[in-house]
Amino acid sequence: MDEVYSDLIRYEVDLEQKNAALEQAQQFIGSVMASMSDILVVCDQRGKIQQVNPALLLLTGFAFEDLLYQPLTVLLGEEEARALRPSEALREHEVRLKAKDGGFTDLVALNCSPRLERHRHLPGMVIVGRPVGELRRAYQALNAAHTDLKQAQKQLIQSEKMASLGRLVAGVAHELNNPISFLYGNVHSLARYRERLGRYLDAVHAGMDGEALAALRRELKIDRLMEDLGPLIDGTLEGAERVSEIVKNLRRLSFVHAADRGRVNLSQIIRNALHWVVRAAKH
Structure with missing residues (x-):
């Protein structure tokens, strides 16, 4: 009888231990599922x-x-x-x-x-x-933000290009202004000289006597005009050549004929580029 009772006690203890282990396992699984x-x-x-x-x-x-x-x-x-x-x-x-x-x-x-x-x-x-709905909305928002960022980057690059172009144009305008101003002043002087020479030639053709013609020559400063006419024409030609050279340099930098192959003076191109960069930086 005692042996049967002992077996029953051991069986009950084992059953309680298994029930406790099962409850722990269920709690563990439940906590995992809940988390x-x-x-x-x-x-x-x-x-x-x-x-x-x-x-x-x-x-x-x-x-x-x-x-x-x-x-x-x-x-x-x-x-x-x-x-x-x-x-x-x-x-x-x-x-x-x-x-x-x-x-x-x-x-x-x-x-x-x-x-x-x-x-x-x-x-x-x-x-x-x-x-995945919220994740997709977040991805779409991120994609839209990325698109906006690329657009803003393009606009920033374009703005910087326009700013650089503006500085370059300012430098070119200043560079052209000097010879053009010189040409403008020379043309005005030539116009005045033409008027004075016209008056003097009209008097010569009219048969004015020698003494009166000499007085008119002194009045119109024809001798000084003739002395000044050569340097004036030379200066005008120099200004025109300077404008032409500036235009040629700009055309070299623009690569208008990029498809045409040929020898180039790389050092000259670099000097031209540096020249315009310096001019743009000053303005």
Whole structure:
């Protein structure tokens, strides 16, 4: 009798220990399921819901009692539910789950795997999903921000190009202004000289006597005019040549005939470029 009682006590102690271990295992599994941010649905072989985690309940608004032993169609449409089978694995199947309020959730990427027990028996399937709607909206927002950034970068580059062009144009304008001002002044002087020479020639052709013609020659300063006429013409030609040289240098920098191959004076091109950079920096 004592031996039977002892066996009964040992059996009861073992049973309590196993129950405690089972409770700990259940608490552990429950805490893992509760901490999952991805949704979890466990179904039997017929597609009836056996277990869900809090993440799914939070996403859909259902209570656990609303889903327990219900078919998958309570969460999915008919075709979408048929796509999930215990015998086949499914990866990244995007769907919208039904919500308790009659609406639908954001897109969820579902992964379905067979649930195996001992001896490779298939009692059902495990469905894990991750909401991707918010992630896609964040990606779209990021993509839009990136597009705006590229557009702003293009505008900034264009603005810098225009600013550089403005500085270059200012330098070119200043460089051209000197010889053009010189040409403008010389042309005005030549116009005055032409008027005085016209008056003097008119007097010569009119047959004015020598003494009066000499007096007019002194009055109009014809001798001084003739002395000044040579340097004036030379200066005008020099100014015109300077303008022509500036235009040629600009054409060399513009590469208008880029398709034509030929020898170039690289040092001269570099000197021209440096010259215009310095001129632009000053203005």
